[in-house]
Amino acid sequence: MAPKILLVNPPVYDFAAYDFWLKPYGLLSVAGFLRGKADFKLFDYLDRLHPFMAQIKEFQSDRWGRGRFYCEKIPNPPPLSNIPRHFRRFGLPRRMFKDFLSRTAPCDFALVQTTMTYWYPGVTEVIEDIRKFQPQAKIILGGNYVTLCPSHAKKLGADLLITADNLEPLWQFINITPDLNQPPLWEIYNRLNAGVLKLSDGCPFSCTYCSVPKVYGKFKPRSLQRALAELQLLLKLGAENIAFYDDALLYKANEVLTPFLEDTLKRSIKVNLHTPNALNARFITSELAKLIVKAGFKTFYLGFESVSSQWHQATGPKVLSDELAGAVEHLIAAGAAAGNITAYQILGHPAIDIQQLEASMRFVNKLGIRGMLADFSPIPGTPDGELCRKYADLNEPLFHNKTAFPVILLGFDETNRLKDLQRKLNRTLPK
Numbered sequence: 001m002a003p004k005i006l007l008v009n010p011p012v013y014d015f016a017a018y019d020f021w022l023k024p025y026g027l028l029s030v031a032g033f034l035r036g037k038a039d040f041k042l043f044d045y046l047d048r049l050h051p052f053m054a055q056i057k058e059f060q061s062d063r064w065g066r067g068r069f070y071c072e073k074i075p076n077p078p079p080l081s082n083i084p085r086h087f088r089r090f091g092l093p094r095r096m097f098k099d100f101l102s103r104t105a106p107c108d109f110a111l112v113q114t115t116m117t118y119w120y121p122g123v124t125e126v127i128e129d130i131r132k133f134q135p136q137a138k139i140i141l142g143g144n145y146v147t148l149c150p151s152h153a154k155k156l157g158a159d160l161l162i163t164a165d166n167l168e169p170l171w172q173f174i175n176i177t178p179d180l181n182q183p184p185l186w187e188i189y190n191r192l193n194a195g196v197l198k199l200s201d202g203c204p205f206s207c208t209y210c211s212v213p214k215v216y217g218k219f220k221p222r223s224l225q226r227a228l229a230e231l232q233l234l235l236k237l238g239a240e241n242i243a244f245y246d247d248a249l250l251y252k253a254n255e256v257l258t259p260f261l262e263d264t265l266k267r268s269i270k271v272n273l274h275t276p277n278a279l280n281a282r283f284i285t286s287e288l289a290k291l292i293v294k295a296g297f298k299t300f301y302l303g304f305e306s307v308s309s310q311w312h313q314a315t316g317p318k319v320l321s322d323e324l325a326g327a328v329e330h331l332i333a334a335g336a337a338a339g340n341i342t343a344y345q346i347l348g349h350p351a352i353d354i355q356q357l358e359a360s361m362r363f364v365n366k367l368g369i370r371g372m373l374a375d376f377s378p379i380p381g382t383p384d385g386e387l388c389r390k391y392a393d394l395n396e397p398l399f400h401n402k403t404a405f406p407v408i409l410l411g412f413d414e415t416n417r418l419k420d421l422q423r424k425l426n427r428t429l430p431k
């Protein structure tokens with residue numbers, strides 16, 4: 001008999017959370033490799049198309065498939081008690097999972113997605129409920145938190161931890177031979193209006209605040225055929241919006257993104273494409289801008305971080321000011337709406353003294369595009385994360401929280417002043 005596998009995407013405990021095309025992509029990818037070889041059930045706490053959230057107007061999607069989650073206010077956890085913001089639990093109510101577990105036939109394995117390191121309280125809650133209602137199930141954790149904080153994750157009491165993309169221990173544990181050509185198990189959702197794609201792994205850069213180079217190594221393209229099959233599956237299931245989760249989507253575009261988009265154009269595929277994970281403006285030539293706009297890219301998030309060349313020298317030069325300006329010019333000339341182009345700048349980076357953050361925000365505003373402050377999350381094991389140990393105990397992942405860390409580094413008033421300034425600058429732009 002095929003083993004019964006429960007897939008769980010936990011709730012989020014945080015100051016803020018928004019469905020910015022959040023999908024448990026690693027979990028769905030692993031389940032896809034086991035397609036046809038196991039009997040799956042899914043409980044996704046963050047599924048806004050679940051009947052509980054879908055019926056409420058407040059949680060409906062915007063035109064690009066994003067939206068708010070159901071949430072409940074809860075007390076701040078003790079390590080974050082000094083952060084003067086409300087803490088919340090985002091996602092379906094816990095009782096629904098308990099009901100689901102008690103109605104579901106006993107499962108052999110439970111695969112649980114872990115995402116941001118500081119979201120581990122949601123994972124703890126899920127483990128507690130599975131242990132109570134499905135005590136026979138072997139619990140397996142995988143994803144970012146387990147990869148970046150393995151010793152902390154061990155304490156949560158799961159039966160197996162899968163770090164990074166080394167899935168061998170998983171196949172041995174569940175005793176199934178995977179089919180690695182299969183796309184993620186998107187059909188497990190009853191309804192879908194947004195999906196995710198990834199055309200590559202890794203990144204050729206080595207920014208000192210980022211874990212990707214260490215965890216995933218250098219850039220490696222994924223199979224184009226498999227990505228095209230995945231897109232077809234997503235479209236068949238009703239997805240109208242696709243977010244790319246690549247770390248370096250535009251790197252070696254001639255070999256990876258361009259052939260993918262040319263194929264979709266040849267097949268006259270109509271879908272809205274998005275890049276919540278920053279694009280590298282350096283690679284946006286006039287030609288590439290024309291192609292991505294023609295192929296259906298609707299929102300453009302560009303990584304900028306700072307106007308300061310000194311800051312870029314210190315952190316790994318990614319995008320210089322003239323490269324950002326050139327990219328914006330090419331995108332607008334190709335027909336992208338300026339209002340849908342956003343540049344990210346880090347707020348709360350430990351080298352803020354050389355970052356010239358206000359000048360960076362004003363520079364972005366002069367280009368006529370929106371700025372967004374990307375709150376800094378100190379990641380243990382990265383050079384910049386390690387610098388932050390003098391401000392916070394990074395062995396407690398709650399201190400990696402992106403809302404908390406800028407407040408710890410800069411203070412509440414200064415953090416608010418910079419956020420207000422960003423809002424004011426954005427308001428000067430035409431709607």
Ligand code: B12
Pocket residue numbers: 016017018020021022023024025026027029030111112113114115116117118140141142143144145148162164165166167170198209210211212216245246247276277374375376377378379400402
């Ligand atoms: C996509 C992405 C996002 C998306 C959302 C992702 C989501 N679902 O929530 C967006 C753009 C919204 C986002 C936002 C942010 N992100 Co982000 N993001 C990523 C990215 C690129 C991929 C994460 C992901 O979904 N991986 C899953 C898929 C794509 O991975 P995969 O390799 O195919 O999965 C394989 C294995 O990993 C494994 N696996 C994965 N999951 C599972 C689960 C199980 C059960 C098993 C068995 C195996 C398994 O098997 C898979 C198949 O081989 C990572 C970097 C990276 N490359 O990992 C950063 C990353 C997770 N983000 C990071 C950061 C800093 C942020 C922000 C704080 C940035 C900012 N300042 O705004 C915000 C925080 C958002 C918030 N609300 O708090 C950090 C982590 C920070 C932390 N403390 O945890 C990372 C690691 C990047 C970095 N800088 O180092 N992010």
Ligand code: SF4
Pocket residue numbers: 203204205206207210211212213247248318
């Ligand atoms: S370019 Fe992006 S993914 Fe690559 S190392 Fe820098 S921050 Fe990380």
